[in-house]
Amino acid sequence: MRVLLVEDDQVLGEALRDHVAAAGHAVDWFKRILDAVAATDTVTYGLILLDLRLPDDEGLTLLRSLRARGDGTPVIILTAHDQISDRIEGLNSGADDYLVKPFDLNELTARMLAVSRRYTGNATPTVKLPGIEIDQVHRKIAVNGDSQSLSAREWAVLDKLAAHPGALVSKAQLHDALYAFGAEIESNTVEVYISRLRKKIGSDRIETVRGLGYCLR
Structure with a gap:
């Protein structure tokens, strides 16, 4: 965040x-x-x-x-x-x-x-979705029981998406989660980390809404 x-x-x-x-x-x-x-x-x-x-x-x-x-x-x-x-x-x-x-x-x-x-509105440190458990304390996820570790930036993107599963998160909002003022922003950064997350949690779990952003299914 x-x-x-x-x-x-x-x-x-x-x-x-x-x-x-x-x-x-x-x-x-x-x-x-x-x-x-x-x-x-x-x-x-x-x-x-x-x-x-x-x-x-x-x-x-x-x-x-x-x-x-x-x-x-x-x-x-x-x-x-x-x-x-x-x-x-x-x-x-x-x-x-x-x-x-x-x-x-x-x-x-x-x-x-x-x-x-x-x-x-989530009182516990674990977000549970069908087939996925997100451990917010240790920045780890379990996909169908298999543990996956995330890099800091992968976590920043997933954390933003997982805050409201199913809700649309714009590319600008993900940029805000990744970059502080003065940081050099690479044009394809969001796409890179979305791609990496899809490889870890499943390509169908993050939906691209063209021209608008992404949402976690």
Whole structure:
């Protein structure tokens, strides 16, 4: 999925960006609220990781703005402020989870997955379709009982398709899941990873809707 990271600390920001990207997500990292607001006006994100204390404004300003306009994008607050009152304010402002710095990066990954599951309406870490089981924790799939491992980008595409099986996902949405701002986009990237996934899960499981996109059957 496409993740927006709003964090002004250079060292922590780099660590978070690299960790989230290594899990197969496209990451846009900004240090200022103004830039983050502009990004949310341009891109539909699957998740936002939001620091509270930023150079130009409070992180809650962005959060409240999103909720006021009906944007339900999941938000995990990341902050060094561990007062109960801060947590209550963040959650009451519309945050989905709250992590106090310093935190373990693997815990962040688990919380991201948990929040994403709640958002898509799937309470378990395994998506089950006829003949296919998708393990979201370990990024593995079982096709008719046979295990298959996925690369980070194969997983990014399948994760987007599996969020709503049977629903149309446009090529632009898949590009958003694969690429962060500034990344060089190859024209046939989506087709390449769709082809690789078909070899692993069956050519008939991903349908091409010409001119519109793809859907997982």
